[in-house]
Amino acid sequence: MHDELTAITEFAEETAQQAGELIIQQRRGGNLKHDYKDATELVTQADIEADEFIAQRIQQAFPKHRILSEEAMPDLAQAENLDTPLWIVDPIDGTVNYAYGHAQVAVSIAYAEKGRVCAGVVHCPFQQETFMATQGQGALLNRMPIEVASATELRRSLIATGFPYGKDEIPTLVRRLERVLTHCRDIRRIGSAAADICWVACGRLDGYYESVSPWDFAAARLIALEAGATCGHFSPVPEGYPEDLWGRDLIITAPGIHNALKELLPEPAGA
Ligand code: LIP
Numbered sequence: 001m002h003d004e005l006t007a008i009t010e011f012a013e014e015t016a017q018q019a020g021e022l023i024i025q026q027r028r029g030g031n032l033k034h035d036y037k038d039a040t041e042l043v044t045q046a047d048i049e050a051d052e053f054i055a056q057r058i059q060q061a062f063p064k065h066r067i068l069s070e071e072a073m074p075d076l077a078q079a080e081n082l083d084t085p086l087w088i089v090d091p092i093d094g095t096v097n098y099a100y101g102h103a104q105v106a107v108s109i110a111y112a113e114k115g116r117v118c119a120g121v122v123h124c125p126f127q128q129e130t131f132m133a134t135q136g137q138g139a140l141l142n143r144m145p146i147e148v149a150s151a152t153e154l155r156r157s158l159i160a161t162g163f164p165y166g167k168d169e170i171p172t173l174v175r176r177l178e179r180v181l182t183h184c185r186d187i188r189r190i191g192s193a194a195a196d197i198c199w200v201a202c203g204r205l206d207g208y209y210e211s212v213s214p215w216d217f218a219a220a221r222l223i224a225l226e227a228g229a230t231c232g233h234f235s236p237v238p239e240g241y242p243e244d245l246w247g248r249d250l251i252i253t254a255p256g257i258h259n260a261l262k263e264l265l266p267e268p269a270g271a
Pocket of ligand 1: 070090092093094095096161162163164165191192193194210212216
């Protein structure tokens with residue numbers, strides 16, 4: 001099983017790096033076509049083409065496996081079907097960054113069996129960084145071991161978060177942000193959950209919290225766990241739903257600040 005999983009991680013690494021080359025070329029070519037999902041969420045032609053490329057490679061190599069991907073196969077019910085292996089794909093995490101020419105963009109590919117993510121790759125093509133992990137084998141950045149920060153004081157910790165495309169929850173999120181910013185060193189809003197979480201894994205950040213989709217975080221969460229991070233939720237995970245794929249109210253931190261940050265996140269009674 002160990003060798004099979006390692007081979008799957010290496011397949012995901014190669015696939016993510018090839019998809020990374022595709023999106024670099026697309027952006028360099030200029031005139032990037034884009035559209036909007038639900039009138040608010042930006043999607044580019046590169047998102048769609050990279051999603052199709054990754055899906056084709058997975059289907060050729062693993063025809064019996066299922067795929068949950070942001071653009072081509074976004075059926076979240078797939079996450080609750082534990083019968084066959086599942087690939088969870090975000091072809092471009094940080095789509096707005098990608099469209100604006102920023103570097104914090106990630107290709108995220110995770111592999112899960114019975115709802116547990118056991119292989120994950122996050123490739124950041126514009127920064128030439130590939131984060132990866134196989135369950136039980138530690139976390140790597142460009143094939144070198146990484147580990148989470150040793151932060152123990154929230155007031156001296158750098159915390160990342162993000163915000164949804166929809167604006168309904170902004171008042172609650174701003175009140176939460178005020179509580180966190182009052183008690184930590186500073187906040188970063190990088191624009192890619194996969195990059196945020198991998199930066200916690202390698203100690204560039206001390207913590208992260210947000211609510212995102214499974215494809216945004218599934219691979220990075222395994223990488224962070226394997227790097228020694230504490231991963232959890234600050235609200236209950238629905239009974240029977242795979243914790244590794246539940247993206248509401250995520251908190252991923254250096255172990256020493258987990259409880260201190262977690263206490264600040266839920267809306268206080270009567271707020
Ligand atoms: C993004 C997430 C990010 C979040 C953005 C967006 P996308 O995913 O990675 O953490 O704050 O609103 O959801 O849409 O670029 O794949």
